[in-house]
Amino acid sequence: MIGFTFKRLGVSALALAVAVVSLTACGSTDSADPSSSDTLTIGYDSDPAPQGFDPLLYGAGQRLFYESTYQSLFAEGADGQPVPELASSFSYNKAKTQMTLKIRSGVTFTDGSALTAELVKKNLDRRSDAKLQAYSGFAKGGSTEIKNVEAPSADTVVLTFTAAQGSFQTNLMGVAGTIVGEKAITDSSVLTQGPDGSGPYKMDTSVKGSSYTMSRKPGTDASVYPFQKIVYKPYLDKNARLNAQISGQTDVSLIDTSTQETAASNGVSLVKNGGTMLDLLVFDKTGATSKPFGNKDVRLALSYAIDRESFVKTVAKGAEPSANAFPKSSAGFDAALNTEYAFDVAKAKQALAKGGYPNGFSFTITASPTIQASLEFLQNQFKAIGVDMKIEVTTSTDKLFAVVNTQPLGFIPLTMSNEVGVTAGVLVGGFANPHKAQSPVIGAALGAAANSSGADAAAALKKLNGALINEGWLIPVAEQFSYAGYDPEVLQAPTYPGIDGYPLLSSFKPAA
Amino acid sequence: MFAYLTRRLGLGVVTVLVASALSFLLVHASGGSPGAITAGQGATAAQIAAENVRLGWDRPLVVQYLSWLGDAIRSDFGVSLIDGHGIWPDLLHRIPVTASMAIFATLFSGILGIGIGVAAAVNRGRLDRVITVASGVMLSLPQFWLGILLVYVLAVKADLLPATGYVEFTAAPTQYFQSLALPVLALGLTGAAIIARTTRAGMVNALEQEHIRTLRALGTPLWRIRYLHALRFASAPVVSVLGIQFIALFGGSVIIEQLFALPGLGQAAQTAIDTHDFPSVQGVVVIATAVVVLTNLILDLVLAALDPQVRAA
Numbered sequence: 001m002i003g004f005t006f007k008r009l010g011v012s013a014l015a016l017a018v019a020v021v022s023l024t025a026c027g028s029t030d031s032a033d034p035s036s037s038d039t040l041t042i043g044y045d046s047d048p049a050p051q052g053f054d055p056l057l058y059g060a061g062q063r064l065f066y067e068s069t070y071q072s073l074f075a076e077g078a079d080g081q082p083v084p085e086l087a088s089s090f091s092y093n094k095a096k097t098q099m100t101l102k103i104r105s106g107v108t109f110t111d112g113s114a115l116t117a118e119l120v121k122k123n124l125d126r127r128s129d130a131k132l133q134a135y136s137g138f139a140k141g142g143s144t145e146i147k148n149v150e151a152p153s154a155d156t157v158v159l160t161f162t163a164a165q166g167s168f169q170t171n172l173m174g175v176a177g178t179i180v181g182e183k184a185i186t187d188s189s190v191l192t193q194g195p196d197g198s199g200p201y202k203m204d205t206s207v208k209g210s211s212y213t214m215s216r217k218p219g220t221d222a223s224v225y226p227f228q229k230i231v232y233k234p235y236l237d238k239n240a241r242l243n244a245q246i247s248g249q250t251d252v253s254l255i256d257t258s259t260q261e262t263a264a265s266n267g268v269s270l271v272k273n274g275g276t277m278l279d280l281l282v283f284d285k286t287g288a289t290s291k292p293f294g295n296k297d298v299r300l301a302l303s304y305a306i307d308r309e310s311f312v313k314t315v316a317k318g319a320e321p322s323a324n325a326f327p328k329s330s331a332g333f334d335a336a337l338n339t340e341y342a343f344d345v346a347k348a349k350q351a352l353a354k355g356g357y358p359n360g361f362s363f364t365i366t367a368s369p370t371i372q373a374s375l376e377f378l379q380n381q382f383k384a385i386g387v388d389m390k391i392e393v394t395t396s397t398d399k400l401f402a403v404v405n406t407q408p409l410g411f412i413p414l415t416m417s418n419e420v421g422v423t424a425g426v427l428v429g430g431f432a433n434p435h436k437a438q439s440p441v442i443g444a445a446l447g448a449a450a451n452s453s454g455a456d457a458a459a460a461l462k463k464l465n466g467a468l469i470n471e472g473w474l475i476p477v478a479e480q481f482s483y484a485g486y487d488p489e490v491l492q493a494p495t496y497p498g499i500d501g502y503p504l505l506s507s508f509k510p511a512a
Numbered sequence: 513m514f515a516y517l518t519r520r521l522g523l524g525v526v527t528v529l530v531a532s533a534l535s536f537l538l539v540h541a542s543g544g545s546p547g548a549i550t551a552g553q554g555a556t557a558a559q560i561a562a563e564n565v566r567l568g569w570d571r572p573l574v575v576q577y578l579s580w581l582g583d584a585i586r587s588d589f590g591v592s593l594i595d596g597h598g599i600w601p602d603l604l605h606r607i608p609v610t611a612s613m614a615i616f617a618t619l620f621s622g623i624l625g626i627g628i629g630v631a632a633a634v635n636r637g638r639l640d641r642v643i644t645v646a647s648g649v650m651l652s653l654p655q656f657w658l659g660i661l662l663v664y665v666l667a668v669k670a671d672l673l674p675a676t677g678y679v680e681f682t683a684a685p686t687q688y689f690q691s692l693a694l695p696v697l698a699l700g701l702t703g704a705a706i707i708a709r710t711t712r713a714g715m716v717n718a719l720e721q722e723h724i725r726t727l728r729a730l731g732t733p734l735w736r737i738r739y740l741h742a743l744r745f746a747s748a749p750v751v752s753v754l755g756i757q758f759i760a761l762f763g764g765s766v767i768i769e770q771l772f773a774l775p776g777l778g779q780a781a782q783t784a785i786d787t788h789d790f791p792s793v794q795g796v797v798v799i800a801t802a803v804v805v806l807t808n809l810i811l812d813l814v815l816a817a818l819d820p821q822v823r824a825a
Contacts, residue, residue, distance in 0.1 A: 050787075052595050130559060131552030192596045208595070208602065209783070210678070210775040235676065236779075237770040239660070243675035244773070246668045266668065399544070 038228035040491075040508055043241045043253030047209045047234040052192040055178040056132040060417045063174045064502040065232055068214045069110075070197030073101065073120070073177035074169050078507070080417070080498015082173040086115060086198070087157075096164040096451060101157040109181030110196045117151035122185045124149045124159070134176045137421045141436070142429025143446050144171055144420070166451035171421050200225045209234060224506050242268075242485075251490045252508060255483040257318040268485040271503070273496035274327045276415045276482060278316060278374070280475035281427075284408035285437035290363045293408040297355030299472025303341045304348035305385045306378065312478050315374045319478040325468040326419050327479050327499045332449075332461025337469055348385045360386025366403040369393050371411055378411070378477075405434045413480060417500045419461055420449050427473060442467045520812055524805040531801035532584070532794070536577050539790045545569055546790055549593045567593075580794070589795040594787050599795040602780065607799065609678050610769070610776035612688075613695050614761035620700035622754050625707020626743075629750075632708065633715030634738060643708060650705035656767045659698035663771070666694060676773035695772045699765060703757050710753045714746025721745060748818055755811035762807075763800045 048065035051057050055066040063076070074082035084090065087101040107115035127135040127146060138146045148160040161168065171177075181196035190196055194203050200221075201214035212232040216225060233249075235241035238256035245253040246266045255263050255270065264270055280302070287294020308321030323341035326332040352358060367375055372393050379389045389409075394400065404410065410432075416422055423446055426432050445460070445467035452460035468474045482501035484494055491511055494503040547563030548555070555563075564570055568579070583590065589599035632643040667675035673694050679687035718724060719742050727737050766778035777796060784792035 050594060050783075129552070130555040131550075133552065189596065207605070207775060208597070209779065210773070233677070233773070235773050237773065240676050240771055240773045243663050243668055244677075247671060247675040249675060249677065401548070402544075 039231060040227040040229070040252070041231045041233060041250045042508075043244050043250035044232050044234045045238070045241065045254040045256070046236065048232060049206070049212065050209070053195040053203075054132070054180060054184070054188065054191040055175050055195075055197075056126065056134045056180070058175060059133060060175060060415050060500070061502070063500070064505055065212070066175060066178060066195070066197075067199065067505040068201040068230055068232075069195035069199040069203060070178045070180070071107070071199050072172070072174055073179065074173040076174050076417075076497045076500060076504065078495065078497055078504065080496075080500055082169040084169075086120070086177075086179055087172075090169060092165070092168075096166055097161050099159045099161070099165065099168050101159070103155045103157060105155060107198045109183075109198050110194075110202055111181040111183035111190070113182030115179065115198060117153060117155055117157045119182055119185065120157045120179060121149045121151040122182075123179050124157075126185075134178070136430045137171045137176055137418075137425030138168075139425065139429055142424050143443065144168065144424040144429070144450055163447060164451045166453045167420065167457065168450070170418050171424075173418065176421070201230060204229075226510055227508065230505075245485045245487075248487065252484055252486040252494060252503075254502070255485040257316075257480055257483060260318060260483045260485075263483070263485045269488045269493065270483050270485050271493050271495070272481045272483045273499065273501060274320070274329055274479050274481050275417060275496075275499035275501045276413050276480040277322065277325065277327065277476050278319065278478045278480055279325075279412060279414050280378070280477065281410045281412050281414070281432045282408065282473055282475065283404050283410055283432060284435055285433070285439070285471075285473060286435045288435045289406055290361075290408040292355065292357050292361045293363070295355040295357075296472050297351045298357055298361075299475070300341075300470075301348045301351035301355065301385060302382060302387065303469070303472065303475045304344050304351060305381050305387070306475070306477055307343040307381060308477055309343070311374070311377055311381075315377050316478050316480065319480045322476050322479040323469060324476055324479075325423075325465045325474050326416050326461065329499050330416065330419055330461065330465075331458035332419055332465040334462050334465055337466065341469065345384055352385055352387070357386075360388065362388035362390060363408055364390040364392055365409050365411065366392040366394055366399065366407060367411055368400060374477075375411055401431075404431055415501050417498070419464065420446070423464060423468065424450065427468065437473075439467070439471050439473065442471055442473060516816065517813070520809050524809055527805050528798065528801050529581075532581065532798050533577060535794050535797035536580065537573075539793055540573065542788075544788050546593050546788075549788055584798065589798070590791040592784075592792050593789045594792075599792050602792075603777070603795055603799055606775060606777050606780050608680075609774050610762055610765065610778065612681075612692055613699065613765060613768070613774065613776065614758055616692055616696040617699035617703060617761050618754055618758045620696055621703030621707050621757060622750075624700070625704040626711050626750065628704065629708040629711025630715055630738065630743065632712040633719065636716075640712075643712070647705040647708045650702055651709075653702060655698055655702055656771060658701060659694070659768055659771045662694050662698055678772075678774045678776075691774075695765075695768050695774060698768055698771075699761055703761075706753060706757070707750060710750050711746065714749050715742055718742040718745040744818065748815055751811065751814050751818065755807055759804050759807050762803050 044065065046061065048062045055062065055070050058066070071085050073085065073087045075085035077083040086104055086107060088104045089102045091100050092098065101120070103115060103117050103120055109115070113119070124146065126132055127138060128140065129135070138144050143163055144165060145162045146159050147162045150158045152158060159168070179198070180191065184190045184196040194206070201216055204213045204215050206212045210233070214230045216228050233244070235244055238259050241253050242255060242259045242263055244250045245255065245263065245268055260270060282293060282299055284290055284293045292298045303323065308323065312319050312321050320328065321338070322328070323337045324333055352360065365375060372391065375391050379391060382389045414422060414426065428442060428446060445464040449460040449464040469476070484503050486494060489511055492509045495507040497504050545560065545564050546567050546569055547560040550567065551559045551563040568576060580590070587600050589603070591598055592602070628643055628647070632640045663675050666672050674691055677691055679691045681688040724737060724742055727741060765776070766782050769776045769778040777799065780792065781796045784796060
């Protein structure tokens with residue numbers, strides 16, 4: 001009878017084995033997700049279209065996705081600098097308070113509408129819509145505010161600013177300068193179904209949060225966009241994204257810093273670029289929610305109190321310690337700031353005393369669970385100088401948004417792909433300055449940087465970097481690197497534009 | 513039987529209603545407002561208030577709930593605050609993913625677990641000890657860890673199965689099964705260990721029953737005694753555990769869905785909660801509750817068929 005039972009078990013095992021073999025018999029994972037030479041499969045680190053397909057709803061992180069279906073007034077060049085795309089040329093008036101854009105002809109959108117100066121005006125007139133976060137760079141009240149947009153002729157658009165601008169084209173580069181078609185402007189619900197752009201690809205199919213398939217439009221230059229199809233696959237879990245890349249389900253993936261060593265050890269080729277700063281953003285520079293933060297010396301004391309080297313070794317492996325507002329590869333990077341704000345408890349205590357808080361103080365910081373470990377590290381550092389930072393962890397996005405108005409500090413990675421734009425749109429005129437604090441030093445430096453061009457730009461950026469740090473509006477801790485893992489049998493090494501954290505779509509070329 | 517079924521169905525409907533009301537109240541009690549989501553990050557208080565009025569958030573709770581319930585009965589769960597898409601069509605895409613995973617994992621754990629459990633019960637020696645220890649080890653392994661291990665071995669190293677993703681059955685049947693193989697193994701192996709333990713205990717108890725001894729004395733073939741009489745006697749707790757497993761898999765496989773990048777209900781629930789997408793949260797809760805109620809109903813019917821005493825209870 002025992003034999004009979006084993007026989008039964010054997011049959012069960014055989015049945016299971018047959019099932020597994022039949023599942024695997026049809027080939028390896030490649031057959032499950034074909035990736036032929038004319039199809040590029042990209043493993044994305046987030047759902048690129050969680051709120052629909054209006055690119056203006058998003059920030060720089062979604063640029064790589066929207067580059068396929070949209071074009072911008074200025075594209076990001078290989079060096080990260082703006083290159084006219086839908087604008088054919090541009091010029092400033094003498095006072096640099098007006099920018100005139102000449103618009104390209106013969107451009108059509110998915111909905112069949114054509115690019116006109118009037119359409120560009122209609123697009124930019126949406127800038128007061130609070131939902132369109134890509135427009136925050138030139139929002140009302142900011143130093144790079146667009147006061148007015150006019151379309152005096154079919155191919156001319158004139159932007160009028162509230163203050164002089166020297167390099168406003170950087171603000172119209174990438175997602176912020178993207179133009180959506182006429183139909184989408186008239187009825188924004190069109191963009192919940194699919195993109196309405198003039199980009200090199202059109203969307204064929206989409207499974208929300210799972211895959212977005214694009215096919216190249218007829219007439220698109222195949223030497224610039226060599227792949228016939230592009231499939232974007234969002235993998236929210238960094239390990240799932242890594243597994244998909246290692247096993248060949250994706251041709252190229254955005255690899256998380258914490259998994260890059262595993263990727264490399266499993267044969268994934270990697271390219272990297274800096275540009276994302278791990279910053280303590282001082283929301284409250286006026287003391288409205290926490291009086292000590294209204295004092296510059298107190299803010300600087302916190303900066304002196306951070307052992308950035310240990311921070312990187314302990315909780316941010318793969319990053320580089322930095323006290324700079326801008327990344328290492330930025331023209332505005334200043335090595336002297338790293339020395340000036342090196343870890344020094346005595347100096348921190350001195351600054352705290354100078355600010356009127358020799359015995360320290362306490363405050364609360366709210367953050368998502370993903371950065372809890374980083375905050376706990378900083379909590380211990382601040383404790384050493386008598387500052388008690390209470391940590392409140394929440395998964396509520398609503399709450400994370402809300403605390404910007406009620407708490408003095410936040411810990412947020414900031415991608416500095418456009419130094420002037422981010423400073424104007426986030427730090428000075430954006431969500432990181434809810435109490436509308438003003439600093440003549442930062443204001444002047446920002447104005448000069450926005451107004452500078454050519455050889456003067458680097459010096460102006462350096463000055464802006466120093467102003468942000470020395471005024472204590474920003475307390476950088478480290479610079480994080482972005483990694484892209486790719487299969488060298490399918491692709492050549494992709495390249496990053498300037499200090500952008502995402503490769504350019506046009507940099508994906510088939511392996512020779 | 514008809515009265516029993518009617519009673520159970522009525523109770524099921526009440527359960528879904530209570531769960532929907534509770535989820536509705538909890539969503540309202542959780543703070544925040546839908547207007548803050550739809551108006552955008554840079555919206556003013558006035559813009560947020562106007563959005564809340566547009567969305568009906570200013571109306572009395574009872575009115576809001578009854579309005580929502582009326583729509584939900586007509587399969588209209590409203591639209592997502594985040595992307596403006598209908599919630600029901602989105603759930604309709606996601607339910608098959610989670611249901612496939614839960615059904616196959618339950619079947620897999622049932623077949624494997626019952627087979628191993630019976631083998632352990634009828635071979636009370638070395639094999640029993642091996643199975644008991646092995647199932648104990650398997651029970652202690654977290655499903656996500658097992659998932660990571662399976663991906664590493666079978667997908668990354670051996671390249672036998674896809675590491676991630678879901679393919680619809682209608683698109684490519686073979687790839688559908690391939691895409692489910694690893695998640696089902698990850699979920700089903702620990703489930704099989706529980707079933708094996710339950711089956712073994714039930715079979716050991718059944719084989720010691722008076723009527724089984726009588727059947728033996730009458731010379732009934734051993735396979736009939738074991739697989740018809742004893743297994744049926746032992747099956748009630750096994751069926752209950754399988755039902756509970758199915759419910760748990762349907763509502764709680766978030767980590768496995770993330771690990772294998774499966775666009776199922778677990779992922780939808782997590783995203784909805786993270787983004788405070790109130791109508792989507794309610795939609796997922798109602799679907800999950802309905803599945804629990806339906807599964808329990810089927811479970812009760814199966815148990816009633818297995819044991820007439822249950823029907824009389």
